[in-house]
Amino acid sequence: xxxxxxxxxxxxxxxxxxxxxxxxxxxxxxxxxxxxxxxxxxxxxxxxxxxxxxxxxxxxxxxxxxxxxxxxxxxxxxxxxxxxxxxxxxxxxxxxxxxxxxxxxxxxxxxxxxxxxxxxxxxxxxxxxxxxxxxxxxxxxxxxxxxxxxxxxxxxxxxxxxxxxxxxxxxxxxxxxxxxxxxxxxxxxxxxxxxxxxxxxxxxxxxxxxxxxxxxxxxxxxxxxxxxxxxxxxxxxxxxxxxxxxxxxxxxxxxxxxxxxxxxxxxxxxxxxxxxxxxxxxxxxxxxxxxxxxxx
Ligand SMILES: [Zn+2]
Ligand SMILES: [Zn+2]
Numbered sequence: 197x198x199x200x201x202x203x204x205x206x207x208x209x210x211x212x213x214x215x216x217x218x219x220x221x222x223x224x225x226x227x228x229x230x231x232x233x234x235x236x237x238x239x240x241x242x243x244x245x246x247x248x249x250x251x252x253x254x255x256x257x258x259x260x261x262x263x264x265x266x267x268x269x270x271x272x273x274x275x276x277x278x279x280x281x282x283x284x285x286x287x288x289x290x291x292x293x294x295x296x297x298x299x300x301x302x303x304x305x306x307x308x309x310x311x312x313x314x315x316x317x318x319x320x321x322x323x324x325x326x327x328x329x330x331x332x333x334x335x336x337x338x339x340x341x342x343x344x345x346x347x348x349x350x351x352x353x354x355x356x357x358x359x360x361x362x363x364x365x366x367x368x369x370x371x372x373x374x375x376x377x378x379x380x381x382x383x384x385x386x387x388x389x390x391x392x393x394x395x396x397x398x399x400x401x402x403x404x405x406x407x408x409x410x411x412x413x414x415x416x417x418x419x420x421x422x423x424x425x426x427x428x429x430x431x432x433x434x435x436x437x438x439x440x441x442x443x444x445x446x447x448x449x450x451x452x453x454x455x456x457x458x459x460x461x462x463x464x465x466x467x468x469x470x471x472x473x474x475x476x477x478x479x480x481x482x483x484x485x486x487x488x489x490x491x492x
Contacts, residue, residue: 239277246322276300294318298474394422426459
């Protein structure tokens, strides 16, 4: 079953034409619990990984506070997202590549205390014999190991919220408040950028934006992937919970089985319900990546 976000309840660009140049397309992945095969697009599913390529292991340092005991053996990265170009033609695939794979090490790393992501772009027809996806490291925390989900990608338009340039924010905030008074719709929660796991668009920041700079060319990197803990919250579900998962009239999503299952389909808990944001530099040919993490 595909998933559809309703059109915004008001026309954002008619009300705020100043936002038009800031519109971006995001691909909501809409993960839902399932049993994806290695040929499917998935969150937390088995990967189409070439037999001839070793499974990636973590070469980072792990925080002692996260792990009571020293690790036995190598820590395999765990699958986070696998996405076929066929399922998301709007995603920023490099020329000649049609498969995106993002994995992470399911332990805390560095000053951000978060999983360490790694990005692979492949050509799927070059993968003949497949290396089985290994089980996650036995001591790794379940909150960092996504449960298998199938995907239902959908492209939506977004406008900046945390990323609203300061001058524009000052210009529009009174009109945002007026709109909320008149209609109940909050620009930030209901109209701007989509919650949940998504490709492109604006990062689903929980705190103030932090855009990494490319280490090679020093330009601000592009947002590739947001992995959020929640697909919606008590405010955002009103506009962002897809039609297919919505509760009946007068019901809250918490009263409704399908809506409830859609809130945290991958069973992740990133800090205190935060998100991990993966960036890449599309100006540099090898597409260097970086990441940021925040939570409430
Ligand atoms: Zn690690
Ligand atoms: Zn660069």
